[in-house]
Amino acid sequence: MNSGKIDEQGLIQQLLPSTRIVVLTGAGISAESGIPTFRDAQDGLWSQFRPEDLASPEGFRKNPKLVFDWYAWRRNKVLEARPNSGHQILAAWEQQFPHLTLITQNVDGLHQAAGSQQVIEMHGSIHRLVCMRQRHPSPWVEAADTVPLCALCASQLRPDVVWFGEMLDRGILQRIGRALAQCDVFIAVGTSGLVYPAAGFLDEARHAGALTVVINKEKVGEDRVDLLLQGSASEILQRLQSSWNQRSQGMDSPG
Numbered sequence: 001m002n003s004g005k006i007d008e009q010g011l012i013q014q015l016l017p018s019t020r021i022v023v024l025t026g027a028g029i030s031a032e033s034g035i036p037t038f039r040d041a042q043d044g045l046w047s048q049f050r051p052e053d054l055a056s057p058e059g060f061r062k063n064p065k066l067v068f069d070w071y072a073w074r075r076n077k078v079l080e081a082r083p084n085s086g087h088q089i090l091a092a093w094e095q096q097f098p099h100l101t102l103i104t105q106n107v108d109g110l111h112q113a114a115g116s117q118q119v120i121e122m123h124g125s126i127h128r129l130v131c132m133r134q135r136h137p138s139p140w141v142e143a144a145d146t147v148p149l150c151a152l153c154a155s156q157l158r159p160d161v162v163w164f165g166e167m168l169d170r171g172i173l174q175r176i177g178r179a180l181a182q183c184d185v186f187i188a189v190g191t192s193g194l195v196y197p198a199a200g201f202l203d204e205a206r207h208a209g210a211l212t213v214v215i216n217k218e219k220v221g222e223d224r225v226d227l228l229l230q231g232s233a234s235e236i237l238q239r240l241q242s243s244w245n246q247r248s249q250g251m252d253s254p255g
């Protein structure tokens with residue numbers, strides 16, 4: 001399914017080794033690895049809490065152990081998960097398209113587990129901790145009765161992720177801005193387009209003249225993208241990859 005401005009074959013023809021591609025991924029790409037999206041994650045034990053209480057500086061100050069335990073639970077889910085073929089194809093794209101910029105809103109590390117080496121983790125990583133006072137980095141430590149403390153300044157350790165109400169790293173935003181300003185093709189995979197600033201990237205790329213593509217289970221952004229590919233992220237990426245392979249084999253063969 002597409003918005004009619006370009007079809008899937010038209011997209012494949014645009015994907016040359018020289019094409020500057022920006023891919024933005026969200027929770028949907030990891031859903032097929034069994035990682036719940038943000039709101040799905042609030043099942044059972046956690047359903048009585050609001051996301052803002054579990055993922056904000058205020059929530060952490062009010063009840064640090066609760067927040068730490070919630071992240072420890074999520075991290076354990078992530079450690080049990082494996083990257084899926086969607087992550088793997090994007091890892092292969094790093095070799096296939098030397099001008100690829102892969103940006104993720106996910107904190108699960110599954111792109112790296114699939115082999116991607118240059119991932120912009122705009123919302124941080126669930127696998128790292130930083131301290132509250134100075135943001136000293138720390139590897140993951142389990143909480144006992146209280147949350148662990150920083151070895152350098154003794155302030156509380158928290159997950160190295162961006163919470164509601166927190167600013168994104170300015171250097172990361174500048175890198176993303178540069179990539180968007182120069183990109184030829186922008187592809188958003190498995191993201192609802194509700195969480196800013198990522199929600200604005202598609203329009204930024206469009207204004208820079210890029211072809212814009214959305215891959216999503218739902219009809220996201222159909223009125224403003226050049227191509228909406230509706231369905232499972234891994235299936236669509238596999239389909240794109242096999243069309244791309246066929247096309248490049250055809251180009252290599254004589255005649």
Ligand code: NAD
Binds near residue numbers: 028036038195216
């Ligand atoms: P979201 O939960 O708001 O939206 C997920 C999107 O993915 C939806 O539009 C849904 O239709 C789509 N989707 C679900 N399954 C899909 C599939 N199999 N194939 C294609 N599309 C699918 O997620 P978001 O837009 O990333 O924003 C939520 C915030 O929560 C982000 O900031 C993110 O950091 C965070 N988060 C991260 C993780 C993770 O690290 N895996 C998980 C949950 C939430």
